[in-house]
Amino acid sequence: MHRPRARLTALCALAALPPAIEALLLVRLGFVAAEGLSSQVTAVWPYDTYHDLRWLYVYHDSWPDFLVGLLLVIGFRALLTTGLVTLAWPAGVDRPGLRWLLGRNLGLSVVVVVLVAPWALISVAASVVALSWVLLASLLPMFLLAPFLQRAAVVGPWWRGLPSISLVGWSLLNFVVITVASALCWSVPGWWTVPVALFAGAANGLLWERTVHVAVLAPRVRWARVPVAPIAVALALVVPLTIPVLVQVVPAGVTIEQVVLGQRLPADVRHAVIVLAGHGSAYDGTPPVDANVERFSYRGLGGDGRPLPYRSSDTNRSLESGAALLQTQVDRLHGRTGRPVALIGESEGAMLARTYLAQRPHPAVDTLVMFSPLINAGRAYYPPAGVSHGWGVATGWQLRALLGMIGLFGVTDAGPDEPFIRSLLDNAPFYRNQLMCPVPGVRMVAFLPTTTATEAPPGDYTGIPVFQMPGVHGGLLGRSLVQDRLIHFLAGVPESRMRREYPLLQQLGAGWQAPPLAIRVNPAWNDVRQPDPSFTGKVCQPS
Known part of the structure; x- marks a missing residue:
């Protein structure tokens, strides 16, 4: 016994x-x-x-x-x-x-x-x-x-x-x-x-x-x-x-294109608006109903100044090159309308808009709305394909092999070295620490589906107002609610809402994530002095 x-x-x-x-x-x-x-x-x-x-x-x-x-x-x-x-x-x-x-x-x-x-x-x-x-x-x-x-x-x-x-x-x-x-x-x-x-x-x-x-x-x-x-x-x-x-x-719910592009903006919205769709989106060139609204084109502008149609494969570009295209489109739209410009980005579009504000800000851009931004992205690293050493080198090659095999079944043509992914890898300190931080002179809000809670470790992940609501990445439930809150924000009304279950979902999901790579150990990241949320538990900390 x-x-x-x-x-x-x-x-x-x-x-x-x-x-x-x-x-x-x-x-x-x-x-x-x-x-x-x-x-x-x-x-x-x-x-x-x-x-x-x-x-x-x-x-x-x-x-x-x-x-x-x-x-x-x-x-x-x-x-x-x-x-x-x-x-x-x-x-x-x-x-x-x-x-x-x-x-x-x-x-x-x-x-x-x-x-x-x-x-x-x-x-x-x-x-x-x-x-x-x-x-x-x-x-x-x-x-x-x-x-x-x-x-x-x-x-x-x-x-x-x-x-x-x-x-x-x-x-x-x-x-x-x-x-x-x-x-x-x-x-x-x-x-x-x-x-x-x-x-x-x-x-x-x-x-x-x-x-x-x-x-x-x-x-x-x-x-x-x-x-x-x-x-x-x-x-x-x-x-x-x-x-x-x-x-x-599976239907993802309401997308930002459905909310903004198919109707006229109310008279109390004094902005011209650029809508930046997410990764894998496509655009057939149909202009929005409101002349003060444009869809961002991942191919740039035509000779007449209109956004060019683009295919889903055109979204496979670096965030830096996309920011350059956005700069041109902002200049043309502001010049054509004479209005201040609001950017509304979803997923990759949200990341691109935030990158633009960090690298190429325009004084006319005073509003940013992010739908389903990639919270705390770039928590791991692997070198480019031509580099034989560096943190995660074996991981990179094994991911290439694994995704290559998955690609044989026609499920995805995305790879671990596509320009968008490399932007997240190479500029990870910014996206981990600064993505959700205020930009001087710019009103900001992020609409977050509840699944976002499982995408990053627990902690204080934002320094800007957030509106949490049921939904999955790239789709928010409740068209009227999203539309009303978005229009209110564009009209100058502050918006934010925190859901009680969000921190709990963060904690329950985080145990199944990979451990983050410490910013300070990776020489490939130029800004290794950037405060690391993996150790501070907070973002938007001063260097």
């Missing part, structure tokens, strides 16, 4: 120590954006490896560093999993020898790394573009693979047969525990993060005990001759192919 209790105590202690050590280091460094990740160090497969690979993909600056780090991850996981499984083994059931368990877990560590690597890569990509659906694409396969991988350490032919309902249930509980523990790590102040991580690790130990028991003592396995795990892996590989399609097919 006492021996099983002692083993359970030892199991919880072993599972609690690594998260506490990681939390201690992160708090000591002041790395507030990554504190919630510590609870995942001893999570049950595959979440523990998902934790390791995200750190590795962000924090290596050469191929040798990456390969050494990968070997360390595999060895560490094999040793730790062997210890956890040994202590979690049910009493009264013969357990394989330590040598067998270590050899098995060493081989399985390699297998799990291979299976989890694509989703860890996509998680890093999500931290570059700050899009919730990209993060979702990295996370959904974990749900699918978890019940299979959680029995791999103890069941012989683990790839055959269905996992039991109990194992699926414990797998889902594991996800919930990790998510809540990560949120708690961010909720408590300072050094309190360490005991929270300690208790979260102990909870991981209890989950190891339950999953090992369920796997070892499982009754007759259904479909025992069917290689179900490889089928699950194949289905997991389909997830990144289906989510971009669903994003395009």
Whole structure:
């Protein structure tokens, strides 16, 4: 009776120590954006490896560093999993020898790394573009693979047969525990993060005990001759192919073009307006109903001064070159109407408009409205294709290979080196710290869908008024509400609204993001002295 209790105590202690050590280091460094990740160090497969690979993909600056780090991850996981499984083994059931368990877990560590690597890569990509659906694409396969991988350490032919309902249930509980523990790590102040991580690790130990028991003592396995795990892996590989399609097919709600371009502005709006649509948009050249409204063209202006039609591929340009086009269009519109100019940008259009105000401000532009801006984008880095070293070099090449394979299915033609993405990577300090900051002489507001809350670590992310409302990226629910608030703002009425669930969603989602790359360590970022929200927890801080 006492021996099983002692083993359970030892199991919880072993599972609690690594998260506490990681939390201690992160708090000591002041790395507030990554504190919630510590609870995942001893999570049950595959979440523990998902934790390791995200750190590795962000924090290596050469191929040798990456390969050494990968070997360390595999060895560490094999040793730790062997210890956890040994202590979690049910009493009264013969357990394989330590040598067998270590050899098995060493081989399985390699297998799990291979299976989890694509989703860890996509998680890093999500931290570059700050899009919730990209993060979702990295996370959904974990749900699918978890019940299979959680029995791999103890069941012989683990790839055959269905996992039991109990194992699926414990797998889902594991996800919930990790998510809540990560949120708690961010909720408590300072050094309190360490005991929270300690208790979260102990909870991981209890989950190891339950999953090992369920796997070892499982009754007759259904479909025992069917290689179900490889089928699950194949289905997991389909997830990144289906989510971009669903994003395009499922109605996103009201877009900013629908709100502004199809009607005349009220008489109390004294501005001329340029509407900047998002990435992947297209324009057939049809002029807006109101002569004082223009659509920004990603191809520039024609000889008659009108915005040229453009295809979706034309939005694949750098934000700097887009700002140059916007400068010309602002000059022409202001000259034609004699009115002050308001910019209304959505997604990439919002980023472009904010870049323009930072680099090429025009005195006539005194209003900026941003819909679905990419909050805290550029949190990771990888060098251009022609560079053989630098932070994230292996990540860049593996993303190129992964997205190249996805492109073979015709799902996307976007790549990790397209000019828009490179703008976010190369000027990350600005987009991480200054995007949501005031511009002297310019009235600003950002309309944020609630999914934005899952796209960046918790913290004070804005220095301008924001209007939070239900919706997804690139689409806001409630046309009349959006239209009324936008028109009111253009007419000079201040607008802002904070939703109670927004901070909670930030905390619950942030544990599944990749850790940010510290601004000060990357020589490729010219402005390395820029204050880093990953450590301050705030934006718009003075240099």
